[in-house]
Structure formats: structure tokens, C-alpha cells
Amino acid sequence: MSDDLVIEAVDLHKSYGATQAAAGVSLAVPRGTILGVLGPNGAGKTTSVRMLTTMTRPDSGTARVAGLDVVADADRVRRRIGATGQDATLDEALTGRQNLVLIGRLSKLGRAEAKARATELLDRFDLTGAGERQVKGYSGGMRRRLDLAASLVTRPQVLFLDEPTTGLDPTSRLRMWGVIRELVADGTTLLLTTQYLDEADELADAISVIDHGRVIADGTAAELKAAVGGQQLEVTLSAAHPGAAGALSPFVTGAVSLSDDGRHLKAAVPPGSGTATAVIRALDAEGIAVDDLQFHHPSLDDVFFALTGTPATTADDAVAGTTDPTPDAIELEEVPA
Ligand SMILES: Nc1ncnc2c1ncn2[C@@H]1O[C@H](COP(=O)(O)OP(=O)(O)OP(=O)(O)O)[C@@H](O)[C@H]1O
Ligand SMILES: [Mg+2]
Incomplete structure (x- = not known):
């Protein structure tokens, strides 16, 4: 030791x-x-x-x-x-x-x-x-x-x-x-x-x-x-567009998820990649108008959820006392990087 x-x-x-x-x-x-x-x-x-x-x-x-x-x-x-x-x-x-x-x-x-x-x-x-x-x-x-x-x-x-x-x-x-x-x-x-x-x-x-x-x-x-993944990119389009997911795909690490109305796209991007400008240009080149673009860093909440399958306790829950049983733990190695 x-x-x-x-x-x-x-x-x-x-x-x-x-x-x-x-x-x-x-x-x-x-x-x-x-x-x-x-x-x-x-x-x-x-x-x-x-x-x-x-x-x-x-x-x-x-x-x-x-x-x-x-x-x-x-x-x-x-x-x-x-x-x-x-x-x-x-x-x-x-x-x-x-x-x-x-x-x-x-x-x-x-x-x-x-x-x-x-x-x-x-x-x-x-x-x-x-x-x-x-x-x-x-x-x-x-x-x-x-x-x-x-x-x-x-x-x-x-x-x-x-x-x-x-x-x-x-x-x-x-x-x-x-x-x-x-x-x-x-x-x-x-x-x-x-x-x-x-x-x-x-x-x-x-x-x-x-x-x-x-x-x-x-x-x-x-x-x-970092083990949970890089940053999360969220794009809101002015209107749904069939080419949007394809235009994003060169910049993202996994699948692009699309909301039901086709206006909101989410995907993981490599950490620190500074892709905001490139993404906007690529969408613009396809004639796709963007209302909003955000990068969201994984929080410890995301980590805790990925590891335990349980949303983390907030100060408010804890005071009220939550005792939900948790499912079997996922090993860190299995969490997509
Ligand atoms: N003296 C005891 N006798 C019987 N079971 C116990 C005893 N101490 C702990 N346990 C059980 O062992 C498990 C772990 O309990 P422990 O108190 O270490 O959890 P904890 O992480 O501190 O939880 P909490 O956040 O609620 O304080 C629980 O299932 C608990 O019911
Ligand atoms: Mg305790």
C-alpha cells in the first residue's frame, strides 16, 4: 500500500x-x-x-x-x-x-x-x-x-x-x-x-x-x-428538412436522433471539437435554416444515469426520501465512449 x-x-x-x-x-x-x-x-x-x-x-x-x-x-x-x-x-x-x-x-x-x-x-x-x-x-x-x-x-x-x-x-x-x-x-x-x-x-x-x-x-x-461521452449537440431547425440528419452526420460520433416534429436534432459530438460554425455552414449549404444550436456537456447526472440506470437524487427528493430500487449496474467499460 x-x-x-x-x-x-x-x-x-x-x-x-x-x-x-x-x-x-x-x-x-x-x-x-x-x-x-x-x-x-x-x-x-x-x-x-x-x-x-x-x-x-x-x-x-x-x-x-x-x-x-x-x-x-x-x-x-x-x-x-x-x-x-x-x-x-x-x-x-x-x-x-x-x-x-x-x-x-x-x-x-x-x-x-x-x-x-x-x-x-x-x-x-x-x-x-x-x-x-x-x-x-x-x-x-x-x-x-x-x-x-x-x-x-x-x-x-x-x-x-x-x-x-x-x-x-x-x-x-x-x-x-x-x-x-x-x-x-x-x-x-x-x-x-x-x-x-x-x-x-x-x-x-x-x-x-x-x-x-x-x-x-x-x-x-x-x-x-468523459467516459459517458463527449458533448451533446442539439439543433433546432426553423422547419423540418429531410436532409438535416445527413448534413449533421459528418460531425457526430453516433446516431442523430430526430424529434417527432422533425425540427429538433440531437447527437453526441467529440469533446472540444468546436464544430458549431461548421455545423451551421453545412446546414446552410443545404438551405436548412437554424433557429438554435446548443452544446450540452454531460453532467454528473448523465454519468450517474448511464452507470446506475437511476436518475440522480436531487436535494428536494432526498429530503422527501427516495428509496427506489436500482437495476443491475452497468460496468463502466460498457458505457459508450
Ligand atoms: N445493520 C444492518 N442490518 C441489516 N441491514 C443493513 C444494516 N446496515 C445496512 N444494511 C443494509 O445494507 C444495504 C446498504 O446500506 P447502507 O446503509 O450502507 O447504504 P447507504 O448507501 O448508506 O444508503 P443511504 O443513502 O440510504 O444512507 C442496505 O440494503 C441496508 O438495508
Ligand atoms: Mg447511509
């Missing part, structure tokens, strides 16, 4: 009865970077994080975090990492400040140090005003921030955030993104799970797409998009 990989999982398996929650998960996170683990409900994200954070033992496979084996060296791993997420363990009856001090004391900080650290973290997460209130009165966004603050009490160099922004309103999400960026700027290595494509696109240096307990694709957002 490479020294530069702060988190490395190789072929992790975990079953709960007949459910294969992880069916061979391999992940790698270089020092000082963010890996986004992207997947729909039930994909195995939390299970993977739980194995990496020593909360549950893999059935098979190996994982190292900060150079330590998560099974053989579980105690030492636990002392080096911070984790937040769906298993959040804040004490509802205590105030925000009391929670942070308690975690500091449990982590063997001295009384004065635990108090100072609590004050510093409340301030950093804009919770100073709420610090003396019981957690049970906190909003979702405040809770997430306190949860993240709690994971930072011991100044861990490796952080696992399980869906850090699920259910947050747009303002709270942006604020959380800012905090996450600051942590990485300070040198923290971070693995975050998310169902939000924009979050992975914005924050992650690399993305692993997980579905049905398996990593079905990984790479940078740009690489994943």
Missing part, C-alpha cells in the same frame, strides 16, 4: 443476513484530498464508512487508515480519525458546549483544554450563540455543524463525513461546503459520502460511484463525464 494513501480499502465485503451491503468495495484517498463516495439509497455508503471507521468489522477484505489496519489496529485508528454522520452521537439533553467539553474529556483532554477547544469550535461553526442551549432545540443545520465540530475536538488528520449536508437548506449546505474546504486547505484528508451530484462535483478531488455494494466507476468528475 502506498504511503501517500491515507485511506485505502481493498475488496471489502460485509453482509447483513442475506443483504450484501458491501460486495467488494475498494477505495483510495491520497493525503490532503477529498474523495466523494456517491451512490443512491442503500448503495453501501454508510456500511463502507462504518468499516473504515472501525464501527463494524468487514467479513473480508482489508483496509488501512493513516497507515493502520482497521481491524488489527482498530483502537489506534479510532484515535486518529474523526467521523460524523448517520450514527451521530450527540447527547440531546446537553447543551452544544457541554457536548463538546464531554467529548474532549472522553478523549483525555485536560479540563481547561477541553473547555478552550469547545469555545474555539463553537466559534468556528457559528454556534457561539447557541452554545448554552440544549441540542434537542437545534435545527438540522446546527446539529450537523455541532456534529462536525464534535468530530474535530481531537484535531484528526483524517475525517469521514457521512452525508454531511443531507436535509440541509441551500444556505446551510453552502456554509458546510465552506467548512469542508477549509478543513482540506488545512491538510485534512477527507472521505465524504453524498447522494448529491453537485456536492461531489464541487468538493471532491475524485469520486467513487457506488451501487449495490460495489464501486462501479471512479475518477475525477471530468473523467467520469
Whole structure:
């Protein structure tokens, strides 16, 4: 295993009865970077994080975090990492400040140090005003921030955030993104799970797409998009014309799809080909008038759809809670380039 990989999982398996929650998960996170683990409900994200954070033992496979084996060296791993997420363990009856001090004391900080650290973290997460209130009165966004603050009490160099922004309103999400960026700027290595494509696109240096307990694709957002195909060309004609598809065909990589009214044409074109002018000239040469021409870059949505056959979750769906079962995953190799 490479020294530069702060988190490395190789072929992790975990079953709960007949459910294969992880069916061979391999992940790698270089020092000082963010890996986004992207997947729909039930994909195995939390299970993977739980194995990496020593909360549950893999059935098979190996994982190292900060150079330590998560099974053989579980105690030492636990002392080096911070984790937040769906298993959040804040004490509802205590105030925000009391929670942070308690975690500091449990982590063997001295009384004065635990108090100072609590004050510093409340301030950093804009919770100073709420610090003396019981957690049970906190909003979702405040809770997430306190949860993240709690994971930072011991100044861990490796952080696992399980869906850090699920259910947050747009303002709270942006604020959380800012905090996450600051942590990485300070040198923290971070693995975050998310169902939000924009979050992975914005924050992650690399993305692993997980579905049905398996990593079905990984790479940078740009690489994943490139694997799905080049750009999508969309042309709207002033009027249907029988020669339009033929005129487009020299510029496109696959078939040209034609709308029912014959006015809208769509096709994939090679990336970065700058074909707009050539397309318009070719259509013009055939006497075909164009109303509109657009290039659309594949989005992570297109990637997710191509890989999982499932439309990606939007922030709105996720709040409402979608649990649609997904069809069998398509291997990345089978996705047309
Ligand atoms: N403790 C458990 N007991 C039984 N089944 C479990 C347990 N934990 C997870 N599972 C099952 O394993 C599968 C993967 O679950 P997991 O929580 O890892 O998914 P996830 O990707 O985190 O989903 P979500 O986006 O909904 O949080 C699911 O089918 C889930 O029902
Ligand atoms: Mg989960």
C-alpha cells in the first residue's frame, strides 16, 4: 500500500443476513484530498464508512487508515480519525458546549483544554450563540455543524463525513461546503459520502460511484463525464428538412436522433471539437435554416444515469426520501465512449 494513501480499502465485503451491503468495495484517498463516495439509497455508503471507521468489522477484505489496519489496529485508528454522520452521537439533553467539553474529556483532554477547544469550535461553526442551549432545540443545520465540530475536538488528520449536508437548506449546505474546504486547505484528508451530484462535483478531488455494494466507476468528475461521452449537440431547425440528419452526420460520433416534429436534432459530438460554425455552414449549404444550436456537456447526472440506470437524487427528493430500487449496474467499460 502506498504511503501517500491515507485511506485505502481493498475488496471489502460485509453482509447483513442475506443483504450484501458491501460486495467488494475498494477505495483510495491520497493525503490532503477529498474523495466523494456517491451512490443512491442503500448503495453501501454508510456500511463502507462504518468499516473504515472501525464501527463494524468487514467479513473480508482489508483496509488501512493513516497507515493502520482497521481491524488489527482498530483502537489506534479510532484515535486518529474523526467521523460524523448517520450514527451521530450527540447527547440531546446537553447543551452544544457541554457536548463538546464531554467529548474532549472522553478523549483525555485536560479540563481547561477541553473547555478552550469547545469555545474555539463553537466559534468556528457559528454556534457561539447557541452554545448554552440544549441540542434537542437545534435545527438540522446546527446539529450537523455541532456534529462536525464534535468530530474535530481531537484535531484528526483524517475525517469521514457521512452525508454531511443531507436535509440541509441551500444556505446551510453552502456554509458546510465552506467548512469542508477549509478543513482540506488545512491538510485534512477527507472521505465524504453524498447522494448529491453537485456536492461531489464541487468538493471532491475524485469520486467513487457506488451501487449495490460495489464501486462501479471512479475518477475525477471530468473523467467520469468523459467516459459517458463527449458533448451533446442539439439543433433546432426553423422547419423540418429531410436532409438535416445527413448534413449533421459528418460531425457526430453516433446516431442523430430526430424529434417527432422533425425540427429538433440531437447527437453526441467529440469533446472540444468546436464544430458549431461548421455545423451551421453545412446546414446552410443545404438551405436548412437554424433557429438554435446548443452544446450540452454531460453532467454528473448523465454519468450517474448511464452507470446506475437511476436518475440522480436531487436535494428536494432526498429530503422527501427516495428509496427506489436500482437495476443491475452497468460496468463502466460498457458505457459508450
Ligand atoms: N445493520 C444492518 N442490518 C441489516 N441491514 C443493513 C444494516 N446496515 C445496512 N444494511 C443494509 O445494507 C444495504 C446498504 O446500506 P447502507 O446503509 O450502507 O447504504 P447507504 O448507501 O448508506 O444508503 P443511504 O443513502 O440510504 O444512507 C442496505 O440494503 C441496508 O438495508
Ligand atoms: Mg447511509
